[in-house]
Amino acid sequence: MASPPDTQDETFTDRQQAVLDAVLALMVEQGGELTMNAVARRASCSKESLYKWFGDREGLLTATVRWQASKVRTGNYDRTKLDALALRDSLIRFAANWLGVISSPTSIALNRFAIAQAGGGAPGGGLGAIMLANGRFAIGARLKPVLDAGRDAGLIAFDDTETAFRSFIGLVGRDVQIRLLLGDTLRLTPAEIEADAARATDQFLTLYGTANPVPGLPKTNA
Amino acid sequence: MASPPDTQDETFTDRQQAVLDAVLALMVEQGGELTMNAVARRASCSKESLYKWFGDREGLLTATVRWQASKVRTGNYDRTKLDALALRDSLIRFAANWLGVISSPTSIALNRFAIAQAGGGAPGGGLGAIMLANGRFAIGARLKPVLDAGRDAGLIAFDDTETAFRSFIGLVGRDVQIRLLLGDTLRLTPAEIEADAARATDQFLTLYGTANPVPGLPKTNA
DNA sequence: AAAGGTCCGTACCGTACGTTACGGTTCTCC
DNA sequence: GGAGAACCGTAACGTACGGTACGGACCTTT
Known part of the structure; x- marks a missing residue:
């Protein structure tokens, strides 16, 4: 596991x-x-x-x-020096990239196969474990350094990186993946992806930011 | 659709x-x-x-x-009169109920079938559409009256009920469903479900609440 | 009690698909 | 140029499974 x-x-x-x-x-x-x-x-x-x-x-x-x-494996997003705007930008780019991946037809088809097969006999060596390792856990390993760096810089605050990370991807992904997997005709244009990434990031910073992390950006109740 | x-x-x-x-x-x-x-x-x-x-x-x-x-169909959660505590309680109970459903073995198995079949020929009449109608869209129809009532009572603020609802279920569900579908050995005890429901609800109220909606409950950066 | 209906258990049929085997062709290496 | 390997196309095999047919048991109705 x-x-x-x-x-x-x-x-x-x-x-x-x-x-x-x-x-x-x-x-x-x-x-x-x-x-x-x-x-x-x-x-x-x-x-x-x-x-x-x-x-x-x-x-x-x-x-x-x-x-x-x-x-799919792309470069890491961590950088050594972060200010509030750079952190926000990193998170937005990360969210947009991930949304693009999970809404791509290839990812949907592959996840369908892995899920269909995850119910069967081999619970450990199946495709589901591979998808989890290369999908969910891989992006966690890539994003957590960014979150930790943000915390070290005093920009965000949390006790558990994992919990903060899960809140972030919850805000980003919401119900997109399950709806697409179930065949919902949900089209995400690049503009929508960018807007969703920014909204989710600002919501995340509202929840976990130490101060007004993004001046000029009020609470997004859109 | x-x-x-x-x-x-x-x-x-x-x-x-x-x-x-x-x-x-x-x-x-x-x-x-x-x-x-x-x-x-x-x-x-x-x-x-x-x-x-x-x-x-x-x-x-x-x-x-x-x-x-x-x-699975349960009673509605809407009520005519709401104060901040009653709204928070309704949301928590809703979140806990939903988490219990999507983490149940029956729901997981059924979603696996629907997803596996959603890739095939019939895109409209398949099981995926039924699952969406009775799952995702049914709970939306049941929770939105609560959110609208909260807005009418001046407790929360948002422009689009659908967007607020999707943020809520994103905070509640996070990556639970996809991980379980892929075969991750994730155990949600009733205590964890209750704690997650409360955490997600307080985060949601932090994002969408008009004022200190839950006095005595500081920002949960757990 | 006889007739008819419903249903269980089993056998059967046709097809689809995973897997293997084989003949023919092209490429590589000496 | 010849030997051998790699590979393509196709055929063949065995099994599994969706769907159908049939005989017998039980229950209801008259």
Whole structure:
């Protein structure tokens, strides 16, 4: 549980990466009906090669999740020196980036697969654990240094970084992810994402800021 | 989309209700592997009866979701007269009730099915839409009168009830639902649920309250 | 008590899909 | 240029499962 975010960078050949991209495309387009035949047809490869490279269907799905996770990984947001505006900017960029990821069709399709499979037999080694490690826990590990730096700079105050972090992503994500996963036709334009990120960040700073963290920005009761 | 929360109370016979409860039990226990044979065995009925009563597998799943939704529906929380303490109490009870629902094994299993099926062919008539109507949108319809009453009483202030509601459930739920759906071993004891409900409510009142809404309760930076 | 209906248990059918096997083609290396 | 490997396309196999059919038991009605 809560294993390190999959540091074993499994390297795939270009051909294999193309196959995995085909799997992702199929997941996005066709949804839950993903057969080995369809993958082989889409990727123009033989089923024999699929089984040779990935073992079985489970291995193919696992490799796909890891492959996508390796593509999503972005730079860290921590910086050594922070003032109120820089902290706010870091949080907003973080929130906007995360909202963009969780509302992307690829992320939705992948989470659907992981969730569908999380109910089944293997509770530990399933796709759900990989998604958690590379999604929820990975972004926590990336954001917490920012929060701690903000606290060290006296800009925000909290006892438990984890609790503060969870409040932040609650304010940012709200019900977006579950609605999208359930098929709600919710469109998030880049402008809406930016606005939501700013609103959530200001709400977070209202809750956890030590003083008027953002002068000129009154309480956002929008 | 956003259809009314399924007012057509489909009535099932006792035998059929027992079958649907068996389906729920199987969903919770076995997870994603739900076959008609398993249902017939578990419910001690013939497959012929299953198809006679529910049409096909899809109909059985749909009936199960509706049946569970009809069991979860609870009383409304609105009241005509509100002071600050009564509003806070209503919100806390609401939050605690909702947290208890979304963290229950039945809700998790059902959401897994609906999400897995939401990726497939039928985007509108699937289980996801039913879950949304009876889950997310139903609780919104039940809580919004409380929020509006609080605003009318001058206790809280916001422009859009929907936005305020979404901030509230974001603070309450945070990442609980997605983590549980992905198989995270997250245990919410009743005490934790109550504490989370109170924390989220006080944070919400800090954000949207017009004045010191809860005297004696400082900003909860826990 | 006979008739009809409902339902259980089981067997059966057709299909879909995961997995394996095989022939033919292309590429690499010596 | 020839040997071998890697790989593509397709066919074949076994199983699982959704859906249907049938015989027998129980219960109700007249």
